[in-house]
Amino acid sequence: MTSSIDLTALADILKDAARAEILPRFRNLGTGDIRTKADATDLVTEADEAAERLIKARVTELAPTAVFIGEETVAADASVLGALADAELAVVVDPIDGTFNFASGIPAFGVMASVVWKGETVAGIIYDPMGDDWVMAEKGAGAWLKRPNGDAQRLATAQPAALSDMFGMASTGFLPKEIRREIMGNMAKLRYVFGYRCAAHEYRTLAGGHVHFLMYNKLMPWDHLAGALISQEAGGYAARFDGSPYLPHHVDGGLLLATDRDSWEILRREVFTV
Structure with missing residues (x-):
């Protein structure tokens, strides 16, 4: 991949964050662990913030020159988002996508990361902590469902319909x-x-x-x-x-x-x- 980031290593970082910071808190959040942002359905939890801290630290080790753009980092400092447009290399992270579900005890949430190189998305990963597998793609190489045992299945969208x-x-x-x-x-x-x-x-x-x-x-x-x-x-x-x-x-x-x-x-x- 032209961005030079090891996608398998990045996928493992998402899994490690889920195991260390997200899953132990699922259906185990205290009232003070959930806060609203823009409105009552826009939530952030201690798990979001802890997972992003872990991912950011590990991504910095993996790709020291990459700009890190995380949802909770931007929530704390909106100016960070502006760096994405001009960054040669960036890693964009959502530590918990589906926070409303997560906070409600609904097992439909994910951890996402993308790699942006010279203004173009060149890789993407979606990790499902409950199913323990990844959907991932590199530009030009297809989309794949990958499991921890190494099995991989190429993905394809549905046939068109009326x-x-x-x-x-x-x-x-x-x-x-x-x-x-x-x-x-x-x-x-x-x-x-x-x-x-x-x-x-x-x-x-x-x-x-x-x-x-x-x-x-x-x-x-x-x-x-x-x-x-x-x-x-x-x-x-x-x-x-x-x-x-x-x-x-x-x-x-x-x-x-x-x-x-x-x-x-x-x-x-x-x-x-x-």
Whole structure:
């Protein structure tokens, strides 16, 4: 990989953080261990912060020249996010994606990392602490499900389907109210729409061939860089709502992913009319 970061070592770091700081706290958080950020559904826990500290320390050892962009690091100092646009090499981390689920005792959360090199996402990893496996991709090398015993399975998105047969996931909560109302009405054209409140598992589901689309409006790099690359390497198509490529520095413009470009165009025209 051109970024020179050992992806297997980075994957092991995510697993180590989950074992040391996340899993021991699952369904074992005290009331003072959970705090709100932007609103009542935007949470941070002691596990998020402890896991990010461990990951940051280990990434610094693994790749001393890389800029580290972590969700909780940015929450403490928003200026850190600005370094991503100009960094030659960066590692972007979400210590717990699906914190609401984690804090609620729901076993649907993940640990994500992506590698950005010269403004392009070149690698992504999504680790599932409960299933103890990784979905990962390097640009140009496909997307893979990898298990601790060394087994690896190449991933592929689902075959395209007619609009009325499509099912997938859409995060509508950050859309403006009037647009949200229109899109939710348009969703009646689809077979059904649901969500896990966890982008990590939603991306794994798309890349594994189990749904036809994903839609997000709010874009933060730790939530989407790894999953977008993995989805594309599995054969899917991803672009912002205006059709432009999704790049690491983008924090707005929405993101729609589908099994292929034709399906993307149909979904954009018929359902996600932002």
